[in-house]
Amino acid sequence: MYLTNEKVAVLGAAGAIGSNLVQTLLETRTTNRIVMYDPLAGPLEGAAEEIYHCAFPDAQVTSTLDEPEALRGATCVITAGGAPRKEGMTREDLRRGNCEIARDLGEKIKRYCPDCKFLIVIFNPADITGLTALVHSGLDPRRVTTLAALDSTRLQTRLAQHFDVPQDQVTGCATYGGHGEKMAVFKGDLRVAGTPLTDILAGAQVNGKGLTRVEWQEIQEHVRNGGARIIKLRGRSSFQSPSSQSVQMLRARITAGDYPWPCGAYYNEGEFRRIMMAAPVRFTPEGIVAGVPRGDEEDMAALRASYVHLCQLRDQTIADGLLPPIAEWGEVNPHL
Amino acid sequence: MYLTNEKVAVLGAAGAIGSNLVQTLLETRTTNRIVMYDPLAGPLEGAAEEIYHCAFPDAQVTSTLDEPEALRGATCVITAGGAPRKEGMTREDLRRGNCEIARDLGEKIKRYCPDCKFLIVIFNPADITGLTALVHSGLDPRRVTTLAALDSTRLQTRLAQHFDVPQDQVTGCATYGGHGEKMAVFKGDLRVAGTPLTDILAGAQVNGKGLTRVEWQEIQEHVRNGGARIIKLRGRSSFQSPSSQSVQMLRARITAGDYPWPCGAYYNEGEFRRIMMAAPVRFTPEGIVAGVPRGDEEDMAALRASYVHLCQLRDQTIADGLLPPIAEWGEVNPHL
Numbered sequence: 001m002y003l004t005n006e007k008v009a010v011l012g013a014a015g016a017i018g019s020n021l022v023q024t025l026l027e028t029r030t031t032n033r034i035v036m037y038d039p040l041a042g043p044l045e046g047a048a049e050e051i052y053h054c055a056f057p058d059a060q061v062t063s064t065l066d067e068p069e070a071l072r073g074a075t076c077v078i079t080a081g082g083a084p085r086k087e088g089m090t091r092e093d094l095r096r097g098n099c100e101i102a103r104d105l106g107e108k109i110k111r112y113c114p115d116c117k118f119l120i121v122i123f124n125p126a127d128i129t130g131l132t133a134l135v136h137s138g139l140d141p142r143r144v145t146t147l148a149a150l151d152s153t154r155l156q157t158r159l160a161q162h163f164d165v166p167q168d169q170v171t172g173c174a175t176y177g178g179h180g181e182k183m184a185v186f187k188g189d190l191r192v193a194g195t196p197l198t199d200i201l202a203g204a205q206v207n208g209k210g211l212t213r214v215e216w217q218e219i220q221e222h223v224r225n226g227g228a229r230i231i232k233l234r235g236r237s238s239f240q241s242p243s244s245q246s247v248q249m250l251r252a253r254i255t256a257g258d259y260p261w262p263c264g265a266y267y268n269e270g271e272f273r274r275i276m277m278a279a280p281v282r283f284t285p286e287g288i289v290a291g292v293p294r295g296d297e298e299d300m301a302a303l304r305a306s307y308v309h310l311c312q313l314r315d316q317t318i319a320d321g322l323l324p325p326i327a328e329w330g331e332v333n334p335h336l
Numbered sequence: 337m338y339l340t341n342e343k344v345a346v347l348g349a350a351g352a353i354g355s356n357l358v359q360t361l362l363e364t365r366t367t368n369r370i371v372m373y374d375p376l377a378g379p380l381e382g383a384a385e386e387i388y389h390c391a392f393p394d395a396q397v398t399s400t401l402d403e404p405e406a407l408r409g410a411t412c413v414i415t416a417g418g419a420p421r422k423e424g425m426t427r428e429d430l431r432r433g434n435c436e437i438a439r440d441l442g443e444k445i446k447r448y449c450p451d452c453k454f455l456i457v458i459f460n461p462a463d464i465t466g467l468t469a470l471v472h473s474g475l476d477p478r479r480v481t482t483l484a485a486l487d488s489t490r491l492q493t494r495l496a497q498h499f500d501v502p503q504d505q506v507t508g509c510a511t512y513g514g515h516g517e518k519m520a521v522f523k524g525d526l527r528v529a530g531t532p533l534t535d536i537l538a539g540a541q542v543n544g545k546g547l548t549r550v551e552w553q554e555i556q557e558h559v560r561n562g563g564a565r566i567i568k569l570r571g572r573s574s575f576q577s578p579s580s581q582s583v584q585m586l587r588a589r590i591t592a593g594d595y596p597w598p599c600g601a602y603y604n605e606g607e608f609r610r611i612m613m614a615a616p617v618r619f620t621p622e623g624i625v626a627g628v629p630r631g632d633e634e635d636m637a638a639l640r641a642s643y644v645h646l647c648q649l650r651d652q653t654i655a656d657g658l659l660p661p662i663a664e665w666g667e668v669n670p671h672l
Contacts, residue, residue, distance in 0.1 A: 046565075046569025149391075168391075232382075235379070244359065245391075
């Protein structure tokens with residue numbers, strides 16, 4: 001009845017994303033065995049009670065204030081347990097504090113659930129918190145990812161609105177590299193109702209509408225500010241879409257199935273090595289296999305700029321003492 | 337891929353319950369065709385954007401600030417569009433304001449979607465807001481219900497915690513009559529791991545634990561305060577369980593299938609006539625068919641007290657001019 005009965009630990013389970021995650025894991029019959037962890041006792045109890053009052057069949061949901069207890073024996077760990085963004089903040093304002101949390105989490109995973117098959121890091125700036133958790137966890141990088149879909153789904157949404165077509169008629173949306181402000185939008189596979197975006201930018205119309213270069217820049221800008229916009233409109237950072245997409249990623253991991261959006265991936269080698277970034281991936285029985293984004297010169301230039309930025313964030317995090325120097329990563333995590 | 341492609345209108349869609357409802361309808365593949373209505377433009381846009389960023393396959397989700405537009409052609413209406421409870425309030429403190437909203441909704445349903453097959457009223461006090469909407473809507477009472485499950489699932493939760501057994505080993509939990517403070521807990525079919533509660537109260541043990549009369553009263557008190565407790569723990573009234581249970585009810589309505597919890601039901605005749613209250617129901621192709629609760633003397637006495645209380649709420653609402661006098665209900669709604 002559920003896709004798996006293996007233990008999934010949800011960290012930050014009292015928060016908006018975490019509590020939605022637990023519900024969504026159960027509503028979609030993904031797993032019936034969940035441990036909810038949060039350091040806040042009252043909200044955690046309240047969130048767990050709400051789940052119990054849903055009365056999901058055969059659910060085995062527990063909650064704990066003890067993170068090691070949550071992690072022990074967990075096959076999958078999904079963490080929304082960082083500080084959220086408030087109005088006026090960039091994701092990177094959160095870096096230092098949330099990388100501390102990510103380092104501690106990595107160390108605890110190494111100690112309490114080294115056989116964990118999948119870690120999804122949701123909290124921002126996810127590229128660098130994900131990398132920090134990966135290095136310290138000792139996990140195979142195919143088993144560690146970050147939520148990286150939302151820039152792409154926001155792009156899809158905005159293009160669908162512009163052309164007034166159903167959302168799933170906008171295909172091949174992908175932003176790679178850093179999340180949000182430094183994302184690189186790839187035009188290559190992007191089609192609106194079957195027409196390549198490159199043709200549209202060259203003058204083709206869809207549904208009676210064209211797209212000028214200026215409008216295309218505006219759309220990208222809109223997507224870049226997509227997260228900040230949710231905060232402005234709702235008074236809180238997005239929580240439903242991060243949760244929903246994370247469950248879709250977990251389902252792809254369990255089934256080695258399709259997941260159509262970019263995921264956070266780590267490269268040991270190649271041009272984009274030693275960082276984590278949004279990348280095209282396949283799910284295999286061993287985990288995520290990342291490909292290298294391919295695009296035109298403009299796309300690749302944006303990706304390279306994004307990579308440089310991610311390297312800077314990484315180096316700041318090394319300077320802060322929250323990541324070891326790159327040369328020592330292999331000692332902390334033999335998979336790197 | 338979805339259980340139905342018929343239009344479901346979610347009212348109050350920017351709120352905590354409403355936005356969770358939209359997501360849950362899609363996560364559970366219940367319907368792909370949803371109109372989100374809310375009077376608050378910014379939050380509504382933010383909530384709709386979050387749903388778009390989930391990128392549900394084949395979803396046709398729109399949002400509108402125009403309630404008639406939301407209702408037109410809707411096969412099902414789920415409304416969380418009342419004011420929520422704040423800490424220290426009872427559900428009944430909300431009565432007057434929310435019954436105004438319910439009356440307006442009923443009148444709009446009559447005008448814009450008289451063929452609506454199912455109306456679920458979630459906002460409190462749900463028994464009386466549901467009744468108010470029913471009378472004004474002109475709908476067959478088999479097509480109108482209120483969310484009435486949570487007292488029962490809270491009772492199940494609490495008993496499972498007391499006996500330290502999996503939640504679904506506590507069966508036959510049912511509270512009838514008014515929601516919350518005036519609920520009537522029925523012992524008749526209640527079993528813990530197969531042992532009747534009446535036997536347990538007479539001294540039988542389950543999992544090495546008994547239940548004294550005093551403990552049983554405490555558990556009922558705990559359940560009665562279940563909603564207020566969520567507000568205390570989370571800082572907001574419950575929203576995940578109302579949403580999840582409502583989707584389960586809708587699925588039962590669509591499939592004429594099983595739904596194991598009490599639902600709000602209206603009786604034209606019999607001892608509990610002319611109110612709406614939590615009752616045992618069956619889902620048929622025509623809608624909800626309510627049975628009359630059966631219990632021992634104590635249970636029935638509690639139900640009668642609850643009925644008297646609901647009649648008082650109804651009569652106050654008539655005095656407020658938000659419901660017509662009972663003798664005139666048949667003119668407003670020929671099904672009554």
